[in-house]
Amino acid sequence: MAQVSLNNVRKVYPNGFEAVKPASFRIEDGEFVVLVGPSGCGKSTMLRMIAGLEDISDGALTIGDRVVNDVDPADRDIAMVFQNYALYPHMTVAKNIGYGLKNRKIPAADIAAKVQEAATMLNLTDYLDRKPSQLSGGQRQRVAMGRAIVRDPSLFLFDEPLSNLDAKLRNQMRIEIKALQRRLGVTSVYVTHDQVEAMTMADRIIVMNAGRIEQIGTPAEVYHSP
Numbered sequence: 326m327a328q329v330s331l332n333n334v335r336k337v338y339p340n341g342f343e344a345v346k347p348a349s350f351r352i353e354d355g356e357f358v359v360l361v362g363p364s365g366c367g368k369s370t371m372l373r374m375i376a377g378l379e380d381i382s383d384g385a386l387t388i389g390d391r392v393v394n395d396v397d398p399a400d401r402d403i404a405m406v407f408q409n410y411a412l413y414p415h416m417t418v419a420k421n422i423g424y425g426l427k428n429r430k431i432p433a434a435d436i437a438a439k440v441q442e443a444a445t446m447l448n449l450t451d452y453l454d455r456k457p458s459q460l461s462g463g464q465r466q467r468v469a470m471g472r473a474i475v476r477d478p479s480l481f482l483f484d485e486p487l488s489n490l491d492a493k494l495r496n497q498m499r500i501e502i503k504a505l506q507r508r509l510g511v512t513s514v515y516v517t518h519d520q521v522e523a524m525t526m527a528d529r530i531i532v533m534n535a536g537r538i539e540q541i542g543t544p545a546e547v548y549h550s551p
């Protein structure tokens with residue numbers, strides 16, 4: 326688990342556009358924080374800066390006890406789940422999940438055990454030999470979750486993970502993701518434009534608008550404030 330803190334973190338794209346205005350907040354160990362706001366408000370930019378996929382123009386970003394401004398994504402001990410699943414189409418479910426452990430010196434038997442454990446947690450044990458194209462959208466997203474959790478990251482990042490699913494599946498996956506996060510206790514930052522997701526999943530919500538943080542609070546504080 327890790328604490329995340331931003332101190333006046335700002336993003337100006339090379340074309341001069343300020344996508345994130347100086348932002349400061351702290352996410353506690355084990356907390357599930359949802360970044361919500363309309364399309365184009367800067368949520369994805371914020372998440373990608375935390376992930377290390379986007380440079381920070383100004384300010385300081387701390388994950389755990391390390392300032393990670395210039396630390397490689399691979400060395401940040403994070404796992405990210407994307408809207409488009411980002412699975413390898415030519416690999417089986419088992420290989421896709423195990424891919425999260427590649428480049429770590431882990432014995433094959435241990436990888437197999439971790440893949441099995443993740444598959445059990447995610448109800449994927451019957452699908453380990455299939456290719457992603459032979460799975461439903463919900464199952465694909467579970468595989469992406471599996472690839473994330475086998476790495477035991479100290480931070481989960483989610484970028485609109487449910488946007489490609491139909492309403493019924495979205496409801497179900499919301500509950501599954503939240504339950505898994507609770508069970509693992511991993512600090513999580515979850516980006517969505519869906520207020521229902523924010524309301525039902527978040528410990529705290531960060532509301533963004535036009536590159537600015539407008540509000541930070543519990544779902545009750547954010548959605549029932551006068």
Ligand code: ADP
Pocket residue numbers: 338339340342344362363364365366367368369370371
């Ligand atoms: P959100 O995730 O809330 O939809 P984004 O973080 O993707 O918002 O984008 C925030 C703003 O930054 C948008 O106006 C978008 O057009 C702009 N933007 C995103 N990427 C770039 C880029 N590479 N160069 C310039 N502007 C960008």
Ligand code: ADP
Pocket residue numbers: 409410411412413421424
């Ligand atoms: P595209 O949308 O361009 O077809 P994909 O959806 O396949 O690309 O992948 C999106 C991004 O995720 C790419 O940058 C790709 O390198 C990355 N990616 C794809 N599969 C994996 C994986 N199994 N593990 C990590 N990153 C992946």
